[in-house]
Amino acid sequence: EPEVTQTPSHQVTQMGQEVILRCVPISNHLYFYWYRQILGQKVEFLVSFYNNEISEKSEIFDDQFSVERPDGSNFTLKIRSTKLEDSAMYFCASSELGRYSYEQYFGPGTRLTVT
Amino acid sequence: TQLLEQSPQFLSIQEGENLTVYCNSSSVFSSLQWYRQEPGEGPVLLVTVVTGGEVKKLKRLTFQFGDARKDSSLHITAAQPGDTGLYLCAGGVVQGAQKLVFGQGTRLTINP
Numbered sequence: 001e002p003e004v005t006q007t008p009s010h011q012v013t014q015m016g017q018e019v020i021l022r023c024v025p026i027s028n029h030l031y032f033y034w035y036r037q038i039l040g041q042k043v044e045f046l047v048s049f050y051n052n053e054i055s056e057k058s059e060i061f062d063d064q065f066s067v068e069r070p071d072g073s074n075f076t077l078k079i080r081s082t083k084l085e086d087s088a089m090y091f092c093a094s095s096e097l098g099r100y101s102y103e104q105y106f107g108p109g110t111r112l113t114v115t
Numbered sequence: 116t117q118l119l120e121q122s123p124q125f126l127s128i129q130e131g132e133n134l135t136v137y138c139n140s141s142s143v144f145s146s147l148q149w150y151r152q153e154p155g156e157g158p159v160l161l162v163t164v165v166t167g168g169e170v171k172k173l174k175r176l177t178f179q180f181g182d183a184r185k186d187s188s189l190h191i192t193a194a195q196p197g198d199t200g201l202y203l204c205a206g207g208v209v210q211g212a213q214k215l216v217f218g219q220g221t222r223l224t225i226n227p
Contacts (some may be wrong), residue, residue, distance in 0.1 A: 004157075033214070043158065043203065043219040056214055091157050095213070102165065102207040104145040104215060106157035 002026045004107035006092050012113045013082055021077045021110045023092030031101055032075045033093040036060070036068065037109075043091065049075065082114045119206050121218035128194060136189045136202055136221045144206030147180050147187045148215065152201045161202075164217050194225045205226040 005024045013019050014082075025032050034046040048055040049067055066078045079086055089111050093104040122137045136149070146165045150158035162171050164180035164187065171178045175198075177190040187204055201222050205215040 031213075035215075042219050043205070043215075045214045045216070048214055058214075089155075102209075102213045103160060103163050104150070104213070105160060106150075108157045109155075111155070 002028075004092055004094055004105055006090075006107040006110050008110060010111045012115065015084060015114055016081050019079050019082055019112065021079075021090050021092075021112070023075045023077075023107055025072050025075055025092065025094030026105060027073070028096065029094035029105075030097045031055075031095045031104075032067075032069070033095075033104060034077045035091045035093060036088040037091065038088045040050065046077075046090075062089070079112075080081075082112075084114050087112055087114045117144070117206060117208060119204055119216055119218035121202075121204055121221050123221060124219065125222050126225065127224040130195060131193055133155075134191050134194055134223070136223070138187045138189075138204035138218050140185050140206060142206070143184050144216075145184075145209045145213065146207035147184070147188055148205045148207065149178055149187070150159045150203040150205060152203055154201075154221070158203055158205075177179075194223075196225045196227050199223060199225050 019077045032049045035043050037043045047057040047061045064080045068076050089109040092107045093108045095101050095104045119140050148163050149161045152158045159210050162178045167182045167184045169180045175192045201220045203220045204218045208212045
């Protein structure tokens with residue numbers, strides 16, 4: 001069964017460093033998303049992406065964050081200058097176009113630890 | 116700001132008992148998803164409901180979307196230890212692509 005994959009599974013970085021989290025969405029999906037989950041808290045929406053542009057972003061998704069689809073298969077989240085409070089699980093999700101666009105399938109996540 | 120509140124947050128029952136988990140909001144959602152999440156992993160989609168009053172069954176699990184599309188419930192019949200886990204509800208908000216608003220989750224423990 002097709003699935004969303006994410007790399008790396010765990011990333012440790014120092015405050016102020018740039019990180020890039022990578023995702024390979026399900027191949028026939030056209031909507032892509034990033035969510036994050038701080039330990040013990042709710043899953044929070046960060047950004048949605050369609051047709052090579054951002055559809056919507058949350059207040060969390062400030063100028064330090066960017067997303068890109070550099071080729072036909074990868075979808076990336078870049079954090080330019082990490083802060084301690086960016087430590088969280090980051091989940092990529094994807095969904096189809098059309099009537100099933102509301103069914104979002106999540107990857108296993110990348111645990112980001114900022115020290 | 117749309118919010119989803121799940122209740123109870125924790126539930127521990129004996130194998131064979133029935134249970135219901137609730138997901139409530141004052142906002143209308145275009146869809147309602149139920150996910151199950153294991154520790155350190157991503158949410159796994161169980162079911163989607165989109166029509167007010169819709170009921171879907173997945174083996175011993177019954178999911179219902181409220182008539183006004185503001186609330187949902189998950190009912191498990193004859194719970195088994197394998198049902199132990201974190202159950203999340205998520206409401207779909209349509210603004211272009213759908214974003215999901217998640218509840219805080221219900222941690223369910225089924226004791227043998």
